[in-house]
Amino acid sequence: MAVSPSASSGTAAPGRLAGRAAFVAGGLLLAAYPWAAPNAYLRYAGVLVVLYAALSTAWNLVGGFTGYISLGHAAFFGLGAYATGILVVRTGLPHALALVLAVAGVTAFAAAVGVAAVRVRGSSFVIVSIALVSMTNLVAQNARWLTGGSSGLRVPPLVEGLSRTANHVVFFYLFLALLGLVLATWWAVDRSRFGAGLKAIREDEDKAESLGVPTTAYKVVAYAASAAFVAAAGGLYGIWFGSLDPIFVFSIVIGANMVLMALLGGMRFLLGPLLGAFLVAPASEYFLLAYGESQLHIVLSGALLAVVVLFLPDGIIPALRATWRRRGPRAASIQERSAAELAAAREEVPA
Amino acid sequence: MTTLAVHGLTKAFGGVVAVRDATVELREGAVNGLIGPNGSGKTTLFNLVTGMIRPDAGRVTIGGRDVTGWAPHRIAGAGLGRTFQLCRVFGRLTVLENMLVAVRRTRLRELAGGLGNRADLDRARGWLARVGLEHLETAEARDLSYGQQKLLELAAVLMADPALVLLDEPAGGVNPALIERIAALVRDLNAEGRTFLVVEHNMDLVMGLCDHVVVFDRGSPIAAGTPAEVQADGRVLEAYLGV
Numbered sequence: 001m002a003v004s005p006s007a008s009s010g011t012a013a014p015g016r017l018a019g020r021a022a023f024v025a026g027g028l029l030l031a032a033y034p035w036a037a038p039n040a041y042l043r044y045a046g047v048l049v050v051l052y053a054a055l056s057t058a059w060n061l062v063g064g065f066t067g068y069i070s071l072g073h074a075a076f077f078g079l080g081a082y083a084t085g086i087l088v089v090r091t092g093l094p095h096a097l098a099l100v101l102a103v104a105g106v107t108a109f110a111a112a113v114g115v116a117a118v119r120v121r122g123s124s125f126v127i128v129s130i131a132l133v134s135m136t137n138l139v140a141q142n143a144r145w146l147t148g149g150s151s152g153l154r155v156p157p158l159v160e161g162l163s164r165t166a167n168h169v170v171f172f173y174l175f176l177a178l179l180g181l182v183l184a185t186w187w188a189v190d191r192s193r194f195g196a197g198l199k200a201i202r203e204d205e206d207k208a209e210s211l212g213v214p215t216t217a218y219k220v221v222a223y224a225a226s227a228a229f230v231a232a233a234g235g236l237y238g239i240w241f242g243s244l245d246p247i248f249v250f251s252i253v254i255g256a257n258m259v260l261m262a263l264l265g266g267m268r269f270l271l272g273p274l275l276g277a278f279l280v281a282p283a284s285e286y287f288l289l290a291y292g293e294s295q296l297h298i299v300l301s302g303a304l305l306a307v308v309v310l311f312l313p314d315g316i317i318p319a320l321r322a323t324w325r326r327r328g329p330r331a332a333s334i335q336e337r338s339a340a341e342l343a344a345a346r347e348e349v350p351a
Numbered sequence: 352m353t354t355l356a357v358h359g360l361t362k363a364f365g366g367v368v369a370v371r372d373a374t375v376e377l378r379e380g381a382v383n384g385l386i387g388p389n390g391s392g393k394t395t396l397f398n399l400v401t402g403m404i405r406p407d408a409g410r411v412t413i414g415g416r417d418v419t420g421w422a423p424h425r426i427a428g429a430g431l432g433r434t435f436q437l438c439r440v441f442g443r444l445t446v447l448e449n450m451l452v453a454v455r456r457t458r459l460r461e462l463a464g465g466l467g468n469r470a471d472l473d474r475a476r477g478w479l480a481r482v483g484l485e486h487l488e489t490a491e492a493r494d495l496s497y498g499q500q501k502l503l504e505l506a507a508v509l510m511a512d513p514a515l516v517l518l519d520e521p522a523g524g525v526n527p528a529l530i531e532r533i534a535a536l537v538r539d540l541n542a543e544g545r546t547f548l549v550v551e552h553n554m555d556l557v558m559g560l561c562d563h564v565v566v567f568d569r570g571s572p573i574a575a576g577t578p579a580e581v582q583a584d585g586r587v588l589e590a591y592l593g594v
């Protein structure tokens with residue numbers, strides 16, 4: 001049973017404290033990673049993992065809360081990357097300012113797209129989201145005068161003359177900061193009445209409307225916020241990587257990865273997408289390394305997606321929790337108490 | 352000023368005319384009953400007045416204001432709340448979260464406030480206590496019994512502070528003791544100034560609870576009056592017995 005943080009006040013205090021301690025410890029371990037990583041490749045891979053964790057958590061602002069599955073979030077990733085890169089290259093703006101303007105622009109674009117897109121539900125929404133990434137890809141390919149088309153766009157580095165390794169370290173922390181910001185946002189929304197409305201949309205949208213929830217406005221806000229963070233990740237990626245190619249950033253694979261990671265970890269949980277990213281991103285990097293540029297990692301991702309959907313529809317976090325509860329009697333208390341309360345209450349009601 | 356009225360309301364599904372040229376006005380401040388045989392269009396009328404489906408013809412007014420074609424959340428915002436024939440709660444939200452979904456007025460400040468916002472929580476807990484679910488606030492709604500879910504659904508609707516509450520078969524599928532409890536709650540809420548429209552097949556409940564009853568048959572009102580008047584009306588018997 002998912003006990004929302006505020007609702008469980010009191011009874012869950014020891015568990016919450018342990019949870020917070022684990023959270024801080026995990027954050028510190030992550031922050032130490034670039035210094036512990038033995039070589040440049042592993043530093044690079046670390047940046048990629050944190051980038052994916054931020055992307056998937058940002059995706060989960062709309063996917064996890066409202067249940068609207070967007071396979072096309074790479075559109076915002078690519079737009080953020082290209083808008084930032086183009087502003088730096090063509091107007092000579094400082095990187096930070098270019099990033100902020102790019103994020104603002106993509107957010108406005110996402111809000112406009114969202115107004116149309118969130119009107120369709122279920123699989124139709126999925127199709128619309130795929131169309132979005134295909135369209136943005138085509139535009140980026142064809143607007144050669146602006147994007148350089150398929151010959152790519154070179155984005156000047158943040159700090160001239162910085163070694164590759166140092167660049168990885170800098171961007172590891174930038175992506176980590178972004179991840180922290182996205183997690184904090186998800187956490188705050190999860191506890192808000194706005195979040196309760198979004199989750200109600202996921203459970204029963206028409207019922208939520210009947211309770212006065214302006215569901216379209218809620219969905220558009222969640223969609224635009226999610227896109228904003230994805231665009232920020234895209235902008236950082238462009239500066240970090242230094243070169244952009246439409247095929248690689250407006251990529252259905254990047255969008256599908258965000259979904260897979262969130263599904264694997266558990267869409268209804270703050271740390272679900274992060275956990276999914278920590279499992280999937282290193283695994284696909286490994287297969288890329290071991291088997292070269294074959295399509296094997298994509299096939300394996302597809303297989304993993306099928307397994308998750310069929311056998312772990314709620315992701316691994318609830319499965320882990322259940323195992324943990326069976327082992328530790330201490331952790332079981334919250335669950336058992338409310339189960340007992342339920343049983344008692346069932347008998348009470350008819351009286 | 353929330354009197355609900357429909358004028359010449361019509362809705363067809365394919366060949367089936369579910370509501371046909373219906374004109375009904377509710378008694379403000381009363382517990383209004385709506386009865387009629389299965390398939391006579393009662394639930395469809397609810398769906399029409401709450402904006403969940405659009406009428407083919409006719410108008411819906413609340414306090415004289417034409418709300419035809421409004422989105423459901425706007426109609427809810429005009430002070431109209433409803434429950435569903437097959438009770439609907441948000442299964443994977445906790446009981447307390449279910450209570451915090453309803454929006455009274457779309458005020459951003461109110462929405463940004465955490466679930467921990469004192470005033471909201473106090474109101475939510477107050478309603479939960481009134482329906483007797485206060486000890487279950489951390490349970491997920493799907494783990495509740497059907498009767499408890501019905502109480503939760505009603506309490507969650509009341510969080511929006513509606514002046515008019517539509518109940519679609521509040522006694523459907525619940526035990527007699529709970530029916531009595533729901534009836535008492537409706538009486539109290541009505542005494543506090545809320546108007547009700549209750550669809551119900553349980554005649555004892557209708558007779559005991561309602562001040563004014565409208566009878567539907569094949570999509571149109573065929574009779575209206577006090578419970579006693581309606582019971583004595585030959586056309587009503589005919590509609591029910593299909594003579």
Ligand SMILES: Nc1ncnc2c1ncn2[C@@H]1O[C@H](COP(=O)(O)OP(=O)(O)OP(=O)(O)O)[C@@H](O)[C@H]1O
Pocket residue numbers: 364367368369387388389390391392393394395396436
């Ligand atoms: N969404 C729909 N699509 C097609 N037909 C519908 C739909 N909703 C209702 N109907 C039809 O409209 C008619 C009226 O149904 P409605 O549910 O309004 O009746 P009711 O009076 O609420 O019946 P009950 O007492 O059984 O709940 C029925 O013939 C029903 O089959």
Ligand SMILES: [Mg+2]
Pocket residue numbers: 393394395436519
């Ligand atoms: Mg009905």
